[in-house]
Amino acid sequence: QVQLVESGGGLVQAGGSLRLSCAASGPTFSSYNMGWFRQAPGKEREFVAAIMWHGGTYYADSVKGRFTASRDNAKNTMYLQMNSLKPEDTAVYYCAGDSTLWGNLRTLQYEYDYWGQGTQVTVSS
Numbered sequence: 001q002v003q004l005v006e007s008g009g010g011l012v013q014a015g016g017s018l019r020l021s022c023a024a025s026g027p028t029f030s031s032y033n034m035g036w037f038r039q040a041p042g043k044e045r046e047f048v049a050a051i052m053w054h055g056g057t058y059y060a061d062s063v064k065g066r067f068t069a070s071r072d073n074a075k076n077t078m079y080l081q082m083n084s085l086k087p088e089d090t091a092v093y094y095c096a097g098d099s100t101l102w103g104n105l106r107t108l109q110y111e112y113d114y115w116g117q118g119t120q121v122t123v124s125s
Contacts, residue, residue: 002026002114004095009119020080022095030073031101036080038091047107085123092118
């Protein structure tokens, strides 16, 4: 069973930056796709970014050009660098893992099998 642990959330002013981390357990991290989702108060959880096993990335339009997903397979860790943050980026951010090895791009919640506990990101105006 893969366990995911996020860190790096916090309070930041609009225009600022944060970097989230997601540490994964297990020996096959380099072989599966990872994703970031977020859930704002009163809203449904939404897709933010995905990074595939081969390093390819895909972003929601709302964060494209501002957020960058990356992974360090040697450390079993995925990152989300968030720049030019806006108040509407305020949410609990979750990392997710797809159990399918060498799978296709995943952007839907049900396509991911492993989830972290979430980390709060608050952007003040």
